[in-house]
Amino acid sequence: xxxxxxxxxxxxxxxxxxxxxxxxxxxxxxxxxxxxxxxxxxxxxxxxxxxxxxxxxxxxxxxxxxxxxxxxxxxxxxxxxxxxxxxxxxxxxxxxxxxxxxxxxxxxxxxxxxxxxxxxxxxxxxxxxxxxxxxxxxxxxxxxxxxxxxxxxxxxxxxxxxxxxxxxxxxxxxxxxxxxxxxxxxxxxxxxxxxxxxxxxxxxxxxxxxxxxxxxxxxxxxxx
Amino acid sequence: xxxxxxxxxxxxxxxxxxxxxxxxxxxxxxxxxxxxxxxxxxxxxxxxxxxxxxxxxxxxxxxxxxxxxxxxxxxxxxxxxxxxxxxxxxxxxxxxxxxxxxxxxxxxxxxxxxxxxxxxxxxxxxxxxxxxxxxxxxxxxxxxxxxxxxxxxxxxxxxxxxxxxxxxxxxxxxxxxxxxxxxxxxxxxxxxxxxxxxxxxxxxxxxxxxxxxxxxxxxxxxxxxxxxxxxxxxxxxxxxxxxxxxxxxxxxxxxxxxxxxxxxxxxxxxxxxxxxxxxxxxxxxxxxxxxxxxxxxxxxxxxxxxxxxxxxxxxxxxxxxxxxxxxxxxxxxxxxxxxxxxxxxxxxxxxxxxxxxxxxxxxxxxxxxxxxxxxxxxxxxxxxxxxxxxxxxxxxxxxxxxxxxxxxxxxxxxxxxxxxxxxxxxxxxxxxxxxxxxxxxxxxx
Numbered sequence: 020x021x022x023x024x025x026x027x028x029x030x031x032x033x034x035x036x037x038x039x040x041x042x043x044x045x046x047x048x049x050x051x052x053x054x055x056x057x058x059x060x061x062x063x064x065x066x067x068x069x070x071x072x073x074x075x076x077x078x079x080x081x082x083x084x085x086x087x088x089x090x091x092x093x094x095x096x097x098x099x100x101x102x103x104x105x106x107x108x109x110x111x112x113x114x115x116x117x118x119x120x121x122x123x124x125x126x127x128x129x130x131x132x133x134x135x136x137x138x139x140x141x142x143x144x145x146x147x148x149x150x151x152x153x154x155x156x157x158x159x160x161x162x163x164x165x166x167x168x169x170x171x172x173x174x175x176x177x178x179x180x181x182x183x184x185x186x187x188x189x190x191x192x193x194x195x196x197x198x199x200x201x202x203x204x205x206x207x208x209x210x211x212x213x214x215x216x217x218x219x220x221x222x223x224x225x226x227x228x229x230x231x232x233x234x235x236x237x238x239x240x241x242x243x
Numbered sequence: 244x245x246x247x248x249x250x251x252x253x254x255x256x257x258x259x260x261x262x263x264x265x266x267x268x269x270x271x272x273x274x275x276x277x278x279x280x281x282x283x284x285x286x287x288x289x290x291x292x293x294x295x296x297x298x299x300x301x302x303x304x305x306x307x308x309x310x311x312x313x314x315x316x317x318x319x320x321x322x323x324x325x326x327x328x329x330x331x332x333x334x335x336x337x338x339x340x341x342x343x344x345x346x347x348x349x350x351x352x353x354x355x356x357x358x359x360x361x362x363x364x365x366x367x368x369x370x371x372x373x374x375x376x377x378x379x380x381x382x383x384x385x386x387x388x389x390x391x392x393x394x395x396x397x398x399x400x401x402x403x404x405x406x407x408x409x410x411x412x413x414x415x416x417x418x419x420x421x422x423x424x425x426x427x428x429x430x431x432x433x434x435x436x437x438x439x440x441x442x443x444x445x446x447x448x449x450x451x452x453x454x455x456x457x458x459x460x461x462x463x464x465x466x467x468x469x470x471x472x473x474x475x476x477x478x479x480x481x482x483x484x485x486x487x488x489x490x491x492x493x494x495x496x497x498x499x500x501x502x503x504x505x506x507x508x509x510x511x512x513x514x515x516x517x518x519x520x521x522x523x524x525x526x527x528x529x530x531x532x533x534x535x536x537x538x539x540x541x542x543x544x545x546x547x548x549x550x551x552x553x554x555x556x557x558x559x560x561x562x563x564x565x566x567x568x569x570x571x572x573x574x575x576x577x578x579x580x581x582x583x584x585x586x587x588x589x590x591x592x593x594x595x596x597x598x599x600x601x602x603x604x605x606x607x608x609x610x611x612x613x614x615x616x617x618x619x620x621x622x623x624x625x626x627x628x629x630x631x632x633x634x635x636x637x638x639x640x641x642x643x644x645x646x647x648x649x650x651x652x653x654x655x656x657x658x659x660x661x662x663x664x665x666x667x668x669x670x671x672x673x674x675x676x677x678x679x680x681x682x683x684x685x686x687x688x
Contacts, residue, residue, distance in 0.1 A: 101527060103536070120516050172551060198552055201579055202524070203517070204586050205652065206593065211555040 020134045021045045021062050025055040025080065026069040026096065035067065038123040039130065052080035059084065063091055064134045067126075070097035070108060078111045085112035092133040096121075105201065124235035128187040146181040149241040151220060151228060153181055160220075167219050172197070176216055180229070180239040189236035213237055248409060249402030256398040257391075264387050271380045275359050276340070282312055282373050283361065295369060299325040311376040313345070313358055319368030328372065337364040347376065357381050416445050420452065432460050466526070473522045477515060484511045521655060528580055528658035537663070539685055540576045543568050546606045546616050549585045553593065561598030567605040572614045574682040576663045584659040585616060587652035588678050592620040596675070613666075614684040619677035630669040656680070 022044050026032040029050060036046040047063070049055035052075025059066065066084075070077035081093050095108040095116045105116045115129050146153040150163045158174060160167040169177060176197050180188060190209040194200045213229065221227040230238045290298040302314045306327035315326035323330060332343035339362050347356045360374025419437060426434045435456060436449040491504040550566040557564035574581075585604075592602050600621040609615050625633055634657075660667040660680050670677040 118520075122513075198548065200552075200582060200586075202520075202583050202586070204552075205590050206553075206556055208552050208556045211559050212552075215555050 020064040020131070021047070022065045022067060022130060022134075023047045023049060023055065023059055023063045024067045025049045025052065025072070025077070026067070027051055027072045028069070035123075035126065038127060042127050042131075044130075052076060052083075055080055056083060059089065059091070065130050066091050066093045067130065068093055068095055068113070070095055070099060070104075078108065081112045094126075094129055094133055124187070125189050125191060128189045128192060128236060131186045132183050132188070132192065146178065146184075148181050148184040148239055149226075149228060151181070151239075153178060162220055162224060165223070169216075169219065173212070173216050173219070176212060177220070180237065184239045184241055187232050187235050187238050192236070246403070246406065248406030249399060252402035252405070253395060253398045256394060260391050260394060264384075264391065267387065268380075268384055271383065272359070272377075275375050275377055275380065278312075279359070279361055279373055279375050282375075283363070286371070286373065290365065295365065295367070298365075298371075302326050313360060313372070313374035313376060315370075315372040317370045317372075319370070321370060324369075326372070328374075331370070331372065332358075332360075335362045337362055337370075341374075342377075347378075413445070420449060427456070432456075432463065473519070473526075476518050476522060480511060480515050480518070484508055484515070487511070521652070524580075524583070525655050525658045528655065528662045537575045537577055539573050540578045540581055542572045542574050542581070542614055542616060542682070543570045543606050545578060545582050546585055546604060549582060549589060550604050552586075553589050557593055557602065560593060562593060562596050563601045564593075565601060565603050567603065567607075569607045572606055572608065573685040574614050574663070574665075575685045576682070580659045580662065584656045584680065585618070587656050588618045591652060592618050592622070592676075592678075595622040596620040597622060600675075608684065609681055611681075612684060613681040615679050615681035617677055617679040619670075619672045619675060621672060621675035624671060624674055624676040625669065627671055634667060634669060 022039055024032050024035055024039075024046060026035070026048070027050055029048075032048050032050075036048060039046050047058060049058045051072050055066075055068070056075070066081075068077045068081060072080075075083070077095060077097070081095075084091070084093075092114040093112065095113040096119060097104060097108065097116065098119045105118075108116045114133055117126060117129060144155050146155065152161045153159075153174075155178070160169055160174070160177065176193065179193065179196050190207065191203060193209050194203065213231075217227070217229050221229055228239055228241075230240055232238050286298060286301065289301045293300070299316055302316050302325040305312065306314055306325070310327075313326070313328055315328040315331065316324045317331060318324060321331045328345060332345055333341055335341045340359065341362060342357065342359055344355050345358055346353045348354075356376050356378040358374045359377045360372050363371040363373070365371055416439060423434050423436045435453045438446050438449055440446070487504060487508060491500065494500060547566060547568050550564060550568075554564050589602070589604060596602055602621070603619045604616070605619070606614075606616045656678075657667060659665075663682055665680050665682040668679045668681070670679065
C-alpha cells in the first residue's frame with residue numbers, strides 16, 4: 020500500500036515510516052496540513068494524520084480533503100484521548116482514531132484494516148473465508164458441510180474477523196469494534212473469547228483458520 | 244445614583260408636604276366659613292324677633308371692640324348703616340362668598356388684613372355682609388409655604404449628601420469584592436469576599452461568589468492531587484527503566500544482553516503507558532465534571548455487556564459468574580466511564596475469588612429508589628473494620644501501590660462514582676466482599 024503520513028514531529032514520523040516500510044508499504048511524509056493538501060493524491064490508500072499540527076491542523080485538513088471529495092481512509096493519531104476528542108475526529112471525516120502513545124503493531128494493523136475497507140462493500144450479504152461461510156441475513160455460519168452455532172457476540176466477533184480476513188487484528192481493535200469499549204481491561208478477556216470461537220470453528224477441522232500473531236493480535240487465514 | 248436618590252427624596256417630601264399644606268388650608272377655610280354661618284344664623288334670629296332696627300343694634304353691639312368677626316349693614320344703595328367696616332369692600336351678588344382686603348386699626352396703626360365674607364340681601368333691599376378676619380390663616384399659609392422652600396432645600400441637601408454617602412457605602416462593598424478578586428488573581432486562592440452580615444443582595448452575591456471559589460479551589464486541589472499522583476506513579480518506574488538502560492550500557496557490549504534489556508524496557512514502557520492512561524482517565528473523571536455533557540445511560544445493558552465480556556474468562560478461572568439484572572434502568576452518566584468502573588470492579592472480584600467460588604453481578608433499584616450495580620464475590624473479603632479505610636484509599640488515590648492493577652483500578656472507580664454523584668459502598672457478603680455503586684436514578688423520558 021502507498022501511505023501518506025502527515026505529522027509535524029519528524030522523528031515520530033520517521034519511526035512510523037520505517038515500521039510501515041518493514042511491513043512492506045510505501046510511505047510519503049508531510050510535515051504539516053498545508054503540505055499534505057499538495058502531496059495527497061489518488062495513489063495513497065491510507066492517510067495517517069496527526070491531530071495537532073501547526074498551520075492547518077489535522078481536523079481542518081481532513082474536513083478540507085472531504086469537502087474536496089477525497090474519500091481516502093484517514094487514521095487520526097492524537098495525544099488527545101478523551102471520548103469527546105475521538106468523536107470529534109470521527110465526525111470530521113476520520114475513519115479510525117489511535118491515541119498516542121501506541122504500539123507499532125497496533126498502528127500497522129489498523130492501517131491495513133483501513134486499506135482493506137476500501138475494497139469491501141458494506142452491502143455484502145455473504146462473507147467467505149476459505150471454507151468458512153457467513154450469511155449476514157440468515158445468520159447461518161458454516162464451515163465446509165457443518166453448520167456452526169454461535170452466540171450473538173461470537174457472531175459479531177467472527178464477522179469482524181472475516182471482514183478483516185488475512186489481516187492482523189489487535190485486541191484493542193476487537194474491543195472497540197465488537198464490544199464498543201475504548202479502554203483495555205486488565206485481564207485479557209479477549210483471549211478467552213477467541214479460544215471459545217476457535218473451539219467452534221477450528222476444533223473439528225484439520226486446518227486451523229484463526230491464528231494468534233505474537234505481540235500483535237489475531238489473524239483469520241483463508242485456508243488454501 | 245446619588246442624584247437619583249436625591250430626586251426621589253425631594254419628590255416624596257414635596258408630595259407629603261403638599262398634602263399637609265392643602266389639607267390644613269382647606270380645614271382652616273372650612274372653619275372660617277362655619278364660624279360665619281353661625282354668626283349669620285344668630286343675626287337672622289334677631290332680625291326675625293326685632294326687625295331691621297334690632298338687627299342694627301346687635302350689629303353695633305358686636306362691632307365694638309377688637310373682634311375678628313366683621314359686619315356691615317347698608318341701605319339698598321350700599322350706604323353703611325351699621326357695622327365695623329367703613330364701606331362695601333367689593334362688587335358682589337347676593338349669596339356670594341367674597342374675599343377682600345380691609346383697613347383694620349390695631350392700636351394706633353392701621354393694618355391691611357384679608358377677610359372672607361358672605362353677602363345677604365334683606366327684605367327692602369338692605370344688604371348685609373358678615374365676614375371674618377382671615378389674616379391669621381394667610382399668615383399660616385405664608386409660613387407653611389416658606390417652610391416648604393426650606394424643607395425642600397434641606398431635602399435636596401440631605402438627598403444628595405445621603406445619596407452620595409450611600410453610593411460610597413455600596414461602592415466600597417463592591418470594591419471589596421474587586422479587591423478579593425484581585426488578590427485571588429495574584430495567586431491567593433484562599434481569599435474570600437467578606438460578608439457585611441446584612442443578608443442583602445450584595446451579601447448573597449458575595450456568598451455565591453465564595454461558594455463558586457470553594458468549588459474551584461476543590462477542583463484545583465483535585466487536579467493537584469492527580470498531578471502529584473502522576474508524578475509519583477511515573478517517576479519510580481521511569482527511574483527503574485533509566486537505571487536498567489544505564490547498567491546495561493556499563494556491561495560489555497553483547498547482542499543478547501542488549502536485546503533482553505530492550506525487551507524488558509519495552510515491557511516496562513508499556514506498563515508505564517498503562518499507568519499513564521489510567522491516571523489521565525482518573526484525572527478526567529476527577530476534574531472534568533461537566534454534568535451537562537453526561538447522557539442517559541442504560542445501566543442494565545452496560546452491566547450485562549460487561550458480564551458477557553467476562554463470563555468466559557470467569558469460567559476458565561473456575562468461577563461461576565452470575566448476573567441478576569433488572570432491565571431498563573437508566574442513569575445519567577458517561578457510558579464509557581461507567582463500563583470501565585464495572586470492568587475494574589469485576590476484574591478485581593475475579594482476581595480475588597478462588598476457583599470454585601461465585602461472583603454475582605446485579606443491577607436494581609434500592610429501597611431509597613436509587614439505581615445501583617453491585618459486584619459481590621465470595622472471596623476472602625475485607626474485615627468490616629477496614630471498610631472505611633479501603634473506601635478512603637479508593638477516594639484518595641493512595642500513593643502506596645506496588646502493582647499497577649488494583650490500586651489505580653479502584654481509584655478510577657472512586658473517581659467515576661464522584662463524577663456521577665454516585666455513592667460507593669462496601670458490604671460484607673458473608674463470605675466475601677460486595678461493592679455497590681448507587682446512582683441518582685434517571686426516570687425514562
